[in-house]
Amino acid sequence: MTNIGILGAGRVGANLAGKLSAAGHHVTLGGRSPEDTGARAAPRIAFADQRTTARTADIVINATPGDSSLDRLTDLRTELSGKILIDVSNATRDAHDRLPGDLCYPGSSLAEKLQAALPDTHVVKTLNTMLFMVMTAPETLATPPTVYVSGDDENAKKTVTGLLGDLGWQPAWIEDLGDISTARATEAMILVVPHVLRRHGFEPFAVSLAR
Secondary structure: OOEEEEEOOOHHHHHHHHHHHHOOOEEEEEEOOHHHHHOOOOOOEEEEEHHHHHHHOOEEEEOOOHHHHHHHHHOOHHHHOOOEEEEOOOOEEEOOOOOEEEEOOOOOOHHHHHHHHOOOOEEEEEOOOEOHHHHOOHHHOOOOOOEEEEEOOHHHHHHHHHHHHHOOOOHHHEEEEEOHHHHHHHHHHHHHHHHHHHHHOOOOOEOOOOO
């Protein structure tokens, strides 16, 4: 059992919390205020503010909005020191219909910015190339999906790969791309998402590698 803290109490964070809790991990879901978490009571999941969540967890998942994640997490530098930070967010500016638009960090990535701002934290990018429901139920897609992993620390990536297994990802579906700079490629994949959603609606899919 691992103590996992999830920053962000929206549908992404809540979805991950439920599956990881069911897998036997101790999960704390962190909102920006008590009001963000208190109304989301669920069995076996603790609730706290984001600073407490980051401080008390062994592994932290960033499920906050990507366009504000850098500022929020930089403020938690002390609490995140020495820990694995799993970044599942994409930093984009909303288009006119509130779907993802332009990248906030063209030529770079949120994950790289986080690693630079948090040098004592092991940032691992993953789960950012799919709709949120696929993160915890990849087996429901008709075609085997791919989840990509980027990070500088090999041990951190191995730990994250184990957690991906707890979420239902088979080893053959996990693609380690290399160091944290490779996250700029997977974060750029978000650019295809709004076009798919506009044509097909909010149906589960992942941007996957076919062999």
